[in-house]
Amino acid sequence: MIELSLEAVASYALTWLLHLLALLALAALARRALAREHVAAREAWLKAALLGAPLTALAQLAWIEAPLGGTIFLARDARASSAAPRERSSAVELGVEQPSSVRDALAHAEEELPTAPEDASPLPSAGLEGTETLRLEPLVAAEQPPRTSLAFLAFALWSLVALALLARHGVRRWRLSQALAHREPVADGPARDLLDALCLEAGFGRGVLLSRSRALRVPVAFGWLRPEICVPASFFDELEEAAWEPLLAHELAHLVRRDPLWLALCRAQAALTLGLPPLRWAERALRADAEWLADAWAAQRTSPLELARCLACVAERTLHARAPRGAFALAGHEEPTLTRRVERLLAPGEVAHAAHGVRGARLAALALCGALALGAPALRSAPPSELELERAASPASPEDKPSSSSSASATHAELRLLERELAELEERVRGTSLEAELAPQLALWAERIELLRAELSLASLPQSVRSNPSR
Numbered sequence: 001m002i003e004l005s006l007e008a009v010a011s012y013a014l015t016w017l018l019h020l021l022a023l024l025a026l027a028a029l030a031r032r033a034l035a036r037e038h039v040a041a042r043e044a045w046l047k048a049a050l051l052g053a054p055l056t057a058l059a060q061l062a063w064i065e066a067p068l069g070g071t072i073f074l075a076r077d078a079r080a081s082s083a084a085p086r087e088r089s090s091a092v093e094l095g096v097e098q099p100s101s102v103r104d105a106l107a108h109a110e111e112e113l114p115t116a117p118e119d120a121s122p123l124p125s126a127g128l129e130g131t132e133t134l135r136l137e138p139l140v141a142a143e144q145p146p147r148t149s150l151a152f153l154a155f156a157l158w159s160l161v162a163l164a165l166l167a168r169h170g171v172r173r174w175r176l177s178q179a180l181a182h183r184e185p186v187a188d189g190p191a192r193d194l195l196d197a198l199c200l201e202a203g204f205g206r207g208v209l210l211s212r213s214r215a216l217r218v219p220v221a222f223g224w225l226r227p228e229i230c231v232p233a234s235f236f237d238e239l240e241e242a243a244w245e246p247l248l249a250h251e252l253a254h255l256v257r258r259d260p261l262w263l264a265l266c267r268a269q270a271a272l273t274l275g276l277p278p279l280r281w282a283e284r285a286l287r288a289d290a291e292w293l294a295d296a297w298a299a300q301r302t303s304p305l306e307l308a309r310c311l312a313c314v315a316e317r318t319l320h321a322r323a324p325r326g327a328f329a330l331a332g333h334e335e336p337t338l339t340r341r342v343e344r345l346l347a348p349g350e351v352a353h354a355a356h357g358v359r360g361a362r363l364a365a366l367a368l369c370g371a372l373a374l375g376a377p378a379l380r381s382a383p384p385s386e387l388e389l390e391r392a393a394s395p396a397s398p399e400d401k402p403s404s405s406s407s408a409s410a411t412h413a414e415l416r417l418l419e420r421e422l423a424e425l426e427e428r429v430r431g432t433s434l435e436a437e438l439a440p441q442l443a444l445w446a447e448r449i450e451l452l453r454a455e456l457s458l459a460s461l462p463q464s465v466r467s468n469p470s471r
Helices: 002-033 039-062 100-112 150-179 190-202 241-256 259-272 277-301 304-317 338-346 358-375 386-393 404-429 435-459 463-467
Strands: 071-074 086-088 092-097 133-136 139-141 209-213 220-222 228-232 378-381
Touching: 002 039, 002 071, 002 150, 002 277, 002 358, 002 378, 039 259, 039 277, 039 358, 039 378, 150 259, 190 209, 190 241, 190 277, 220 241, 220 259, 228 241, 241 259, 241 277, 241 304, 259 277, 277 304, 277 338, 304 338, 404 435
Parallel strands: 071 378, 209 228
Antiparallel strands: 086 139, 092 133, 220 228
C-alpha cells in the first residue's frame, strides 16, 4: 500500500513539475511577444501557469486515460515491487521415478531446443536432477522484514527539503504578525471613510480592516482570508490629506486583485520545486506586475498625477525602508522601481492600456492548458507484474495474519504458473526428437498437478466437513 501510494505521488509530482515548467516557458514567450503596455495580459499568462499546472496534472492522471501523447510508465522499484525471496516448503511427493534415459535426454535437450527469449518464464526444473524421485515443490513466500525502498528515501528527502522551505515562508509570516502584534484598529475618521467609499465603488463587499502601527515604516496590504491595510502611525499626523485616497486605493487594489493569495500560491510551488530558478523568476514577475496593475487601478479611481505625488511623498518618509515579506507595500523597493512607476504613471496611455488584451490572453491560456492535459504524454506508475496480479486475484484470508488458507491461496497461484510453464515446455518439445520420449512424463506431471489442486481444495474445507463427508 505504501509503495503504491508513493508511486502515485511520484507520478503526480513529476507530471505537475513538467506541466509547470512547460507553462512557465510558454508564459515567458507570451510576455516577450505582448506589448509592454499590456501588463494585465502578460500577468494572465503567468497566473495561468501557476494555477493550470496542478489542475492539468490532476485532470490527466485522474480522468484522461489515453492522452494523445501516449503514456510513459515509470520504472517500478525492483526491491519493493519484486516478490520477496522465497523458500521451498510443503514438498509434495509425486511418486514418479525418473528414468536415467529421461535425465540424459533432458540434458541433451539444452543443446537441441531453441533459445528462449529473455522475457520467457523459467521452465520447471524441480526434480530433474539430483534424486531418483521427482518432487513438485510449490513456492511459498517467506516472511521477510520490510526493506526501505529507494522511492521512499527520495520521497522522504524531498519532503524534508520542501517542508523546510515552506517553514521558512511560515516564519516570515510569523515575523509579520509579530511586527504588527501591537497595531491599533482604525474604526472611524477620514481615512476609514475614504476606505469604505473605495470599497463600495469597487464592489468589494468583504470588510477590509484598517489599522495603524508604530513598527511599520511603509503602508502594507496583506491577508486573503481577512484582508487588512496597515499604515504607519506617523502617517496620520504627517501625510497630506490629498495623499490618503491614492494611498488607500493602491493598497485596496492588491486586496481586490487577491495579490496576497497569488503570491502565496507562487511561493508554495517554489518551495515544492525546491526553489527552481523558473519559480523565482515567476515570483519577481508576479510582484512587478501586481505593483504596476495596482498603480493603474488606483490611478483610474483617483488620478495618475495624484498617485505619483503620493508615491513621492511616501518615498520621502520611507527612504530605504522595505515591506515585510508576505505583504505588498505602496513604495517598497522591489521591481519595478519607484522611479519607473512614476514615469509610467505620467506617460500618456500607460494607465489606459494596462488592462488591454487580458480577456484574449485568458482564453488562449485556458485553451493551452486544455491542450496540454489532452495531448501531453502521461506519466504513470508501471502496471503490476503477472505474478502480482495472480496473487492479488487469490482469495485473501479473513484475518490480517499468515494462516493455512493464505498459504493455500499462494500455492494455488503457484500451481497456475506451473501449469503455464508446463504447457510452454510441451510446446517447445513438440516436433522435436524428445516429444515422444517426454510425452508420458509431461502428462503425468499435469495429472499430479490436478491431483494436488484437488487435495488443496479439500484441505481448505472446514474441519467438520472433512471429518464427516456425508454432509
